[in-house]
Amino acid sequence: MSAPAFPRSDVRILADDGDALHFCSTCAFSQACIAEGMHKHALLDLHVLVEHVGPLHAGEHIFREGDPFVAIAAVRAGTVKTYVIDPNGEEQVLGFHFPGEVIGLSAIDGDRFPCSAVALDTVMLCRFSFQKMALLATRVPGLQRQLFRLLSRDIGRATLLAGDWAADQRMAAFLLAMSRRLSERGFSAVRFQLTMARTDIANYLRLAPETVSRVLRRFQDDGLLVIERREVEIVDQPRLNALAGPVLRD
Amino acid sequence: MSAPAFPRSDVRILADDGDALHFCSTCAFSQACIAEGMHKHALLDLHVLVEHVGPLHAGEHIFREGDPFVAIAAVRAGTVKTYVIDPNGEEQVLGFHFPGEVIGLSAIDGDRFPCSAVALDTVMLCRFSFQKMALLATRVPGLQRQLFRLLSRDIGRATLLAGDWAADQRMAAFLLAMSRRLSERGFSAVRFQLTMARTDIANYLRLAPETVSRVLRRFQDDGLLVIERREVEIVDQPRLNALAGPVLRD
DNA sequence: GCTTCCCTTTGACGCAGATCAAGACGCGCC
DNA sequence: GGCGCGTCTTGATCTGCGTCAAAGGGAAGC
Secondary structure (H helix, E strand, C coil), X not given: CCCCCCCCCEEEEECCCCCEEEEECCCHHHHHHHHCCCCHHHHHHHCCCCEEEEEECCCCEEECCCCECCEEEEEEECCEEEEEECCCCCEEEEEEECCCCEECHHHCCXXXXXXXXEECCCEEEEEEEHHHHHHHHHHCHHHHHHHHHHHHHHHHXXXXXXXXXXXXXXXXXXXXXXXXXXXXXXXXXXXXXXXXXXXXXXXXXXXXXXXXXXXXXXXXXXXXXXXXXXXXXECCHHHHHHHHHHHHCC | CCCCCCCCCEXXXXXXXXXXXXXXXXXXXXHHHHHCCCCHHHHHHHCCCCEEEEEECCCCEEECCCCECCEEEEEEECCEEEEEECCCCCEEEEEEECCCCEECHHHCCCCECCCEEEECCCEEEEEEEHHHHHHHHHHCHHHHHHHHHHHHHHHHHHHHCCCCCCHXXXXXXXXXXXXXXXXXXXXXXXXXXXXXXXXXXXXXHCCCHHHHHHHHHHHHHCCCEEEECCEEEECCHHHHHHHHHHHHCX
């Protein structure tokens, strides 16, 4: 399966004096601004520049724990992993971020990034100053609302894996959440690539890599999905839903 | 130990035409507004009214899962527990909230509360419309910053317990986090009441109540703390710190 | 005072999943 | 092709914590 083309027609706004403002359609922000009717003068005043970064290649870092917090990034293409290194030198995977999602929000409180972010494959980003974005938000109420929503959503999402779920419930929830998030952005909901290694999935789900392997094997034997290397096809979504239900709360 | 008196001198702003705006000093918001020099006209225009609610008694609900999201609340006194009921009818404790802390932020994204909040003892609250607060924030940049920080902080906090820590690490982290949060508000850091039941602690830490009991017993036997009923005294903070270190990340 | 109820503690046992160990597979390189 | 290496799988064993069961307080009510 080659990576499906993914919608990323950028929005480019030419202000009155020719200075250009770039928003890419995958950042949730542009939608908010357009909905507000684009107060061009306000935008120009603020010199908000959304910088397009990339391509980054697998293993390259977007930011590292302790870096001064200057900018927030939105993923345009590829997969980003966020993680911390605990005092024993163990990596702890905090999350995976797909196109259209924003990373670095937990850095707003405090002046340094509390985690590191690394590209898992070829990644394209939008990067922008949060300060300037916030200033813009004071003039564009819809943008402020969007920012509040993004932050609020992350609080809920972080709570998701905190429950004491069994290994197969966690795995089902992980796969379905990934399916949903990808399909929201125009990818297939039933067939997709696990862009991260088994060890990363295990670490994220707080399981041993061996357990991840065994659970996936069992899912396949039970006809819930077909998996070959890193390619997944969801076969029996209803039963996966039933497993993941209590975790995803629906 | 009787509950120590806790600073809650309210800030009351009388606007030009006599309409009154109330902020209590325990909400982080008033500080932001004062720092900005209080644009009284802006405030008055917006009719932001911070409503003082309470006292609520143990067992009374502040809001319930599914309630329409209209207002956010800040705890002025007492302890609030937030929780959800999962599809099997099991309660899941999401967190405990002490004076000065804000509850309900995860409801911003979506128009209904995603969890319930109940008083564990006698609780006093500030309640206010988030919409109006956000509108006010467009005029008072410091207030907007404060709101962003509050939200961002909660993202980080939710991540805290997501790790796969051992029972004693979780317990140590819970006790120290409680100690820190209470001392930030002027309470003793070494001697305080567990205002929640063992079952609530267990549920929150994703442990069995029996395990909570055993761990606390062992902590006492090892000279880390003294506990009698719900009153705790931290005796050996350095060793508790060492246990909790990886969890609290410091 | 006594009773009832709930919270808490303590002990015995079992299991899900971690850990340890060893292969299997895919892939890039020479 | 053959080699080396990292990722993944599979099997055997171990263990922390959950579960079950029962008994010991405190607090509230009569």
